[in-house]
Amino acid sequence: MGYDVYSADCPARAVLDHVSDKWALLVLHRLGDGPVRFNALRREIHGLSQKVLSQVLKRLERDGLVSRQVFPTVPVTVEYALTGLGECLTANVGPLLRWAESNMGEIRAAQAAQAAYDARSAEAA
Secondary structure (H helix, E strand, C coil): CCCCCCCCCCCHHHHHHHHCCHHHHHHHHHHCCCCEEHHHHHHHCCCCCHHHHHHHHHHHHHCCCEEEEEECCCCCEEEEEECHHHHHHHHHHHHHHHHHHHCHHHHHHHHHHHHHHHHHHHHHC
16 A cells, blocks of 8 residues: 555654654654663753653654663663664654754844844834
8 A cells, every 4th residue: 555645644644743853853863873761861852851752752662663672670771772664764864953953043044034024014014
């Protein structure tokens, strides 16, 4: 069966929604360096709450992009790693993140120009 992401009922849309989330992109990219413990992910990705990290990891695991391994320690240690499918996807995440970082000057300038335009339009109205 073929899938068409432009079709309203295509299940690939849900996967795109999961992986296009900023937190998911950052988690996937971080896991590209190898397995990482839950708390290390939380510490390394600033602004990501424990609850949201847990939700993101569950979605990525459900989609087959991330694997979860539990170690019988006290307290329990949980480590996450990319699956083969996750590695394939993550090869494309790094360039996107680098693009965002390297183009922020232009993006911020465009946003500032738009904000100034919006302010002038509001004053005129």
